[in-house]
Amino acid sequence: MSHVRYRKLTVDDYADVAALYQELAGDHPVISGVWGEDRFAQILHHDGTNLIGAVVDGTVTAMATLHILPNMTYDGRPYCLIENVVTHHADRGQGYGRGVLDYAARLAWDAKAYKIMLLTGQGGLAQEFYRKCGYDSDEKQGFILRRNLIREKLD
16 A cells, blocks of 8 residues: 655655656646756745645655745735646546645645635646635636747747
């Protein structure tokens, strides 16, 4: 039987995390090599940012990024943003993603956050997964403004 442990990730987890990021990104490029390791270390040391992982038999098999952000409303209590939630495709449906989100929520509530937000795509199974984990899509509407990187490369 597999042993799972939920914890904050460290620089020693870089290889596993890089594989998960690649699975999450699909056709989009993910930085790698020394530059990837350096960026990963920067993320880990960014104030208010936590990478949480499900470590199964020594391998990170699911993860999420939790940002705890300062705030002026709600008596100055922070709010949180969760991004980059991913579980290895072969390990989905075993509760690792839910465990990662539960761990992230505990960190958020321990920080006295008043809410946690996350965005996900409009199709697929992710929306149902987040609803089963207790997230509500009825209260707010998310919007995204992306930078046009392709045009910038040409200019």
